[in-house]
Amino acid sequence: MTINKADPCLTGTTGNSRLNAAVALFHSLSDPARLAIVRRLADGEARVADLTGALGLAQSTVSAHMACLRDCGLVTGRPEGRQVFYSLTRPELLELLASTETLLAATGNAVALCPTYGTSRNAK
Secondary structure, eight states, X not given: OOOOTTXXXXXXXXXXXXXXXXXXXHHHTOSHHXXXXXXXXXXXXXXXXXXXXXXXXXXXXXXXXXXXXXXXXXXXXXXXXTEEEEEESOTHHHHHHHHHXXXXXXXXXXTTTOTTTSHHHHTO
């Protein structure tokens, strides 16, 4: 897919709104815990208790990240008795994750070596 800079989605007032929404989407996925939650939910619905065990995170951490993802419209909860089963709201999110994997495979370690956002920066 080629991005056309003349595309009305990326220019003008409407474009700024769409661009800001895209920034918010990528920011919502930029936290390692939230991304791990989304990747786990790509396999099917899960409760907070399931996610804490699978990801090794505290219940309060998972709950806070789930609230963020829910507020962003990326996950939804299905109450069943006293439990809530969370799932991804849109199949397009799975497509985004797949495209991310494809892009990472194509670029090799370029992103990981990035001095601003790379893994070496996070290790400091």
